Amino acid sequence: MDKTLYVSDLDGTLMQPGAYLSQKTIDLLNRSIGEGKLFTVATARTPATVAGIIKDVKMSLPAIVFTGAAIWNPASGKYSDIRYMDADSAAELAETYRKEKFPIFHFTLENDVINIYHIGGKLNELERRFMEERLHSPYKRFHISATGEDILPPDISKTIIFYGMQPTYLAEAIHERVSGLPGCRHQCYHDIYGQEIALVDAFAPDATKANAVLRMKEKTGADRVVAFGDNLNDIPMLQAADVAVAVENALPEVKEIADIVIGPNTDDAVAEFISGDR
Known part of the structure; x- marks a missing residue:
């Protein structure tokens, strides 16, 4: 029998709309x-929120976090494979964002x-909420100026990601400005905040969920990977x-490239599929 590695995205895929896993x-x-x-799991989230989400799952494998950057x-x-x-x-x-x-x-x-x-510049309301929801996490330390002054890390070689949430027109403009810079992979996309707000992030070029999954496939000796997303x-x-x-509930573009379309995340479809797959 083939040895299978099952990898699931969290938001909109494995989780319920309230950002939790159902008991089922x-x-x-x-x-x-x-x-x-x-x-x-393979997620853009960090352990600050992943830890609470998967705490009742008896994970035998580590989680792919930071969109594959670790x-x-x-x-x-x-952490490993950073x-x-x-x-x-x-x-x-960083200098371009500042300018x-x-x-x-x-x-x-x-x-x-x-x-x-x-x-x-100063934190906007979404950024402030993002920070406040994570202030007491043992996995993160914030170094943020109350006056909006830029604070840079003492060792920039330890940079793993830039992450922003801004009005779409600003996000798209900066994406166009920096997407051609060498040595980074820049993204601009919509997520849970609707079309008015866009997320911007930047990683090392090889920091992707896909690359991390393939490395884990090799490390576990799996013969095949079954991946779930939305x-x-x-x-x-x-x-x-x-x-x-x-x-x-996946976007049409995701369904179009999928081999299989299962039920929605609200019906525990991913866990049901894994449980029944032989």
């Missing part, structure tokens, strides 16, 4: 893992701790998988 999904996943099935072990709290940005590229990108006065968070990862800085940023991972599965 938890029970089905734990049963599948107990039977020896290989399961993990692997995180829930049991030990340790994809840092080139220091010169990170410095050039263009584009507010954005600057994440570094050092000694298994995420440090978050902010450049480009959004545009899941497409490369689905294309890299042996079997691409879209949930019913």
Whole structure:
């Protein structure tokens, strides 16, 4: 029998709309893992929120976090396979954000701790809420000026991601400005905030869910990968998988490239599929 690695996105795929796992999904996943099935998640989230989401799942594999820029072990709290940005590229990108006065968070990862800085101007309301919801997390430390002054990390070589949430017209303008800079992969996309707000992030060029999944496939000795997703940023991972599965609530572009379309995330469809797959 083929050894299968199951990899699921979280938001809109494995989770319920309230950003939690239903008890049914938890029970089905734990049963599948107990039977020896290989399961993990691949998410843009960091352990600050992933830890609480998957705390009741008896994970036997580490989680793919930061959109593939790192692997995180829930049991030990340790990171591995970290994809840092080139220091010169990170410095050039930070300077461009500052010159263009584009507010954005600057994440570094050092000694298994995420440090978050902010450049480009004062926090907007969404950024402030983002920070306040994570202020007491043991996984993150914020270094943010109350007056809006730029604070840069002491060691820019530890940069793992830039992350911003701004009005779409500003996000698209900065994306056009920096997407050609060497040594980074820049994204601009819509997520949970609707069409008025766009998310912007930047990583090392090889920091992708798809690459992280393929490395985990090799490390676990799996013969095939079954990947689950719902959004545009899941497409490369689905294309890299042996079997691409879209949930019913996925975007049309995701369903179009999927091998299989299952029920919606609200029906525990991912966990049901894994439980029944033989």
